[in-house]
Amino acid sequence: MGNCLKRYNSAMLKQRTIKQVVKTVGVGLHSGTKVELVMRPAPVDTGIIFTRTDLNPPVVLPAQALGVGDTRMASTLSNEHGKVSTVEHLLSACAGLGIDNLYIDVSAEEIPIMDGSASSFVYLLQQAGMQEQDAAKKFIRVLKPVEIREGTGKSEKWARLEPFNGFKLHFFIEFNHPAVDGTVQTAEVDFASATFVQDVARARTFGFMQDVEMLRGIGLARGGSMENAIVMDEYRILNSDGLRFDDEFVRHKILDAIGDLYLIGHPFLASYTAHKSGHGLNNQLLRALLAQPDAYEIVSFDDMDLAPPTYATQVDREWALA
Numbered sequence: 175m176g177n178c179l180k181r182y183n184s185a186m187l188k189q190r191t192i193k194q195v196v197k198t199v200g201v202g203l204h205s206g207t208k209v210e211l212v213m214r215p216a217p218v219d220t221g222i223i224f225t226r227t228d229l230n231p232p233v234v235l236p237a238q239a240l241g242v243g244d245t246r247m248a249s250t251l252s253n254e255h256g257k258v259s260t261v262e263h264l265l266s267a268c269a270g271l272g273i274d275n276l277y278i279d280v281s282a283e284e285i286p287i288m289d290g291s292a293s294s295f296v297y298l299l300q301q302a303g304m305q306e307q308d309a310a311k312k313f314i315r316v317l318k319p320v321e322i323r324e325g326t327g328k329s330e331k332w333a334r335l336e337p338f339n340g341f342k343l344h345f346f347i348e349f350n351h352p353a354v355d356g357t358v359q360t361a362e363v364d365f366a367s368a369t370f371v372q373d374v375a376r377a378r379t380f381g382f383m384q385d386v387e388m389l390r391g392i393g394l395a396r397g398g399s400m401e402n403a404i405v406m407d408e409y410r411i412l413n414s415d416g417l418r419f420d421d422e423f424v425r426h427k428i429l430d431a432i433g434d435l436y437l438i439g440h441p442f443l444a445s446y447t448a449h450k451s452g453h454g455l456n457n458q459l460l461r462a463l464l465a466q467p468d469a470y471e472i473v474s475f476d477d478m479d480l481a482p483p484t485y486a487t488q489v490d491r492e493w494a495l496a
Contacts, residue, residue, distance in 0.1 A: 200286025
């Protein structure tokens, strides 16, 4: 059937937006720039739309896989008129809370980093409240495996999507750093049982002191600090409060992947497995999927009983944790 819409005919699994406008101010992790962020309700079938309100005229950047340009250290949406970077943590929160339609206005070229995780965005969305909409939620159902690989031997990286009646992610990392190697380096999150709010949202981004000078030399990490990242020297974690999870490093990579994958435009019905993947490889994986119309279909569920448990109960579980 390719990517045509297939519907299943009880209670429809509906699209969702937020009830009211919410605002915050923060700093960009890589730009170091002060950023004002406003999130507004959006109509059915809008998707997630970023708007650079500081530009004249404002530049609209839909959250789309094919709209991703730079993937160095973050996922960046761009066109000939402007860009907005580090969208993955906010998109991860939207995916985790089941938000389909949202306007996101931003006053600079980067989404604020907040505490380095998705928890601040979860809090803002929960404060705005969830609004069900009178239209069926649409999903990307993967029909056959799609895989991207880079490198060989120990430097090999790969990411794969496979058919699965739900949504789960399995990730393996390897950094050859004592602070990272001393933690759990592989993790799996299956949203049939796990919750985004409790099991993923609080995992922070991380970086190495020895990389900071190099990154700042190419215009990155200018806003980074121990207030918004796990920071390590050559041997240990420097943050006085330590880790939030025993496997926080790999758990944050799962958080990133959820946000990167949500750039497909709809939630997945799929299993995602990755070995040392990052923003670039995740985007290549989405592009490879979109290039194969027989590898996926768009589906919705008019009958809640036919929806995978992952999504049939997701919103009740996630919003109950508000």
